[in-house]
Amino acid sequence: MTKSQTTGEIRDTGLAEALSERYLSYALSTIMSRSLPDVRDGLKPVHRRLLFAMRQLGLVSSQGHKKSARVVGDVIGKYHPHGDSAIYDALVRLAQDFAQRYPLIDGQGNFGNIDGDNAAAMRYTEARLTPVAELLLEGIDEDAVDFRQTYDGETEEPVVLPAAFPNLLANGSQGIAVGMATSIPPHNVAELCGALSHIVKEEMLGGGGPVSTASLLAHIKGPDFPTGGSIAEAPEAILQAYETGRGSFRVRARWQVEKLNHGLFQIVVTEIPYQVQKSRLVEKIAELMQAKKLAMLGDVRDESTADVRLVLEPKSRNVDPAVLMESLFRQTELENRISLNMNLLDREGVPRVMTLREVLRDYLAHREEVLRRRTAHRLEHIARRLEILGGYLIAYLNLDEVIRIIREEDEPKQELMTRFDLSDLQAESILNMRLRALRKLEEIEIRKEFDALTEEQADLTDLMAKEPRRWKIVGKQIADLQKRFGQDTALGKRRTDIEGPPSETVVPLEAMVEREPVTVLCSAKGWVRALRGHNLDVAETKYKEGDEARFAIPCETTDKLLVFTADGRFFTIGVDKLPRGRGFGEPIRLMIDLAQDKDIVALMVHKPGRRLLVASDDGRGFLVKEEDVLAQTRTGRQVVNPGDGASATICIPAEGDSVAVVGSNRKLLIFALEEIPEMQRGRGVILQKYAGGKLTDVKVFNLADGISWTLNGGRVRTETDLLTWRMKRAGAGRLVPRGFPQNNRFN
Incomplete structure (x- = not known):
């Protein structure tokens, strides 16, 4: 139930409807009036209000500093009804030379540092505008942009700044709105001016089609950060980022x-x-x-x-x-990823992701519009002045009569307008003329000014009528800006180098982890830990109640462990990531996304260059390189695709020339290893056929050495006469030799 604030009416409204309506209003307010910058001046409302308020206070670069608290108070009271800390934080950032490529505020006092220390309180610091900020405000009193009422309706604020400086790309911007965000790194303004001049020359004056992003990148090398560093990215990646408006840059110290x-x-x-x-x-x-x-x-x-x-x-x-x-x-x-997401408010105020060319085109269109509006404003001023000067000249031609009318008539203004066909403004100006202006020399100066203004009026009228002339002026303004912030200047010199992708420097794991012998223990319920040293008495190791030992693997902290599970998925875990100490360890499921109903089939140390034989209990399997099963994420890598109702059960090193397969039906089959294909993933080929059974164990061995299995008590038996069981792959096999273990396993 809601109550109207205007009529006092109470009406029933569904909660979902009320929430969606209010949330949409909040989202739009956040996107349009808080978080996303405008493509024309690159500023959010708080920054725009800060700069405008400082100009109104007279805090230009040629004047002295004033307390930051004075600025913040003025912004809150007139333009930005938000908390003082938020406004002061915005002011501080605009003054930090390690955060802004071209600072907009000249701060005096402690404005923080690159270590992350905060700025001093606003009562201790002072601020004024920089020349760059003055460029953003240039022409704001000449009807260059639209104004709107402030939140209390007492005064007006600019909707956007004239922006004689390409601030959006030069200083960059970051912001998080509702459901969208923006992230634009800073760029070198001289390079931006080169790209802008290229667009003016080719598209505005040349009459050709749209310029390509590649041609723009001939001028813009990439981001230019105030803290320097180097960008290690391939040219193709940089091109794609600017073509789509989305991407990232790898920045290195x-x-x-x-x-x-x-x-x-x-x-x-x-x-x-x-x-x-x-x-x-x-x-x-x-x-x-x-x-x-x-x-x-x-x-x-x-x-x-x-x-x-x-x-x-x-x-x-x-x-x-x-x-x-x-x-x-x-x-x-020391290496950081800087994202590029040019999600902006375009010239129409619509939030969208823009490409590099679209951003530059919208900025140029804004500059051309500012030029037209300033020219129209100047023409209005000239027309008014010419009207006044025309009245002065009439007065000088009829000076005696004008003096008489002023001295003798009761309503001299009306009489002057009637007698000499003057406008109200001309008559008022004559009546307000000083006596000292009646000398002959002043008349000569008025005629000179009249002629000069008439000539300027004709020139500006021609400018308003000819678009190519306006674009030439915009191009000249950009060229002057490029010269002012050229590579030979301290502020304009590029600070960030653009390099290719990083070289394939092989970093041995020992460089990041100290090599140390350990023994990895994994229990039947999946609790894993690493104990220092080898040759441990594993039998003395304690486990949680109801749990028992399963895997004990001697290795080193620089090794990687391969985990193979019943669903055919491989996971990779660095030994250095395993818990240490005397406890029970941690569940391995905290380190990998192992399904609750799937068990670990095999756990082994990764050895580069080795091949593995993997199989499921339906008798299918294949060979796979260990490099192809390494997983980079917690979710692992699916390698074996078991059939319906089957599970992956075998993962062993393929070291030998022959394969022995035994099933639950106690039939043994031996064939050459080369009969098994090598694959990267899949279900595999049939190793052994079963009429009513499943695969229980597989062994890879050298035929010349014979095949061995472990008996009760730990004794090992070896069989070298294997002719009876040697057949082609995918056969049924024959009954196992006498004395083969009842569990149908070799070990």
């Missing part, structure tokens, strides 16, 4: 090797990726060292002052610096 005495060296990181807190980065490296996951790194020190300087000391002089840095890139934020 910049580093160099410093030689020391006695053949020693240290690595110095001088630039870190964008939006990475240096203090947190150092803490992460220290944590990895303590966890023995950076075996090649000896020490890390932060020697930063105004410039970043992280010193990394290797454990020995034999460490390859490239391998050490590659291991750090893989495990720390």
Whole structure:
């Protein structure tokens, strides 16, 4: 039940209807008025209101600073009815030279640092606009953009800024709305101007078709971050990101090797990726060292002052610096992913994902519209001034009569308008004229101004009528901006290098994990742990009540474990990720997405280059390379596809030249290993046929050595005369030799 605020009417409304209506209003408000930037000036409402309020306060770059609290208070009181902390946080970010490629606010005081320390309270800091911000506001008093009423209706605020600076791509933007988000990294403004000039030349003045993204990237190399670093991406990936408006960039720290005495060296990181807190980065490296996951790194020190300087000391002089840095890139934020999601409000105020060309075209269209509006505003001003000057000239030609009318007539204004056919403005201007303006010299100056304004009016009228002329002026403005922020200037010089994809530097696992002998224990119910050392007395190991031992695998912390389950899926677990200590370990299901009704069939150490024989209990199987079963995710990799009602039961190394297959019907079949095909995944081929039974065990062996099996008590029996059971694959086989185990298994 809801009550109207205007009429007081109470009406029944369904909860779902009321919620959907209000949530939609909230979502639209968040998208349009809070979180997504405008493609024209690249600003969100809070940033736009901050800059406009500071201009109204006279905080231009040529004047002194004023307290940030004064700015925040003015913004809250007039334009932005939100919390002061949110507004001050926005102000601080616009002033941080490590967050903004081209800062819009010149801050004085503590505005935070790259370590992640917060800025001082607003009562302690001061701010004013930068020249870049003044470019965004240039022409705002000349009817360049539309204004709307503020939230209380007492004053007006701009809908968008004139934006003589391509702020959206130059400074980037991040925001999370309702159901959508935006993420735009900063770019180099000189390169942006080159691309804008290219569009003006080819599309606006050349009359050709749309320019390609590839031609734009001949000018725009990629993002240019205020913290420098390097982008390690293939040109094809960069092109696809800008063509679709979605993608990501791999950003790496910049580093160099410093030689020391006695053949020693240290690595110095001088630039870190964008939006990475240096203090947190150092803490992460220290944590990895303590966890023995950076075996090649000896020490890390932060020697930063105004410039970043992280010193990394290797454990020995034999460490390859490239391998050490590659291991750090893989495990720390020395390599960071910066996403590109150009989800914006276009010129019509519609939120959508835009391509690079669409963003640049909308910005150019906005600049052309600003030029037209400023020209029309100037023409109105000239027309008014010419009207006044025309009245002055009439007064000078009839000076004695004008003086007489003013002295003798009761209503001189009306008489002047009637006598000399003057407008109300002209008559009012004559009456307000000073006596000192009646000298002859002033008349000459008025005629000069009249002629100059008449000439300017004709030129501007021609400009309004000819679109190509307007585009030439827009092109000149962009060229001037490119010269102002050129690569030879301190602010305009590119800071982020564009490199190709990272080289295939092989990082041995030992570089990230300290090698240590361990024994992996996995119980029948799937509890896994790693105990230090080999040759442990496994029989003395304790398990949870109702549980028992199943797998005991000697290995090293740098090894990988392959887990094969009854549904035919392989999982990969790093031994260094297993729990250590004297407890019962952890359920292996916490580390992999193992189905509750599926059991572990095999657990073994991965050996590169080896092949495995995998089979299900319906008698089908195949060979697979171990490299093809490695899984990168928790969900594993489906390799065997068991038939209906069947389960995967066999996973053994294929080391030998012959295969022995035995079923629950106690029939044995031996055939050559080469008869089994090698596959990457599937159901496999028939190994042995069964009239009423299932496959129970498989063994790969060398025929010359014979086949062996384990008897009760641990004794081993070997059979070398195997002619009776040697047949082709997919046969039924013959009864097992006398003395074969009753469980129909070789071990």
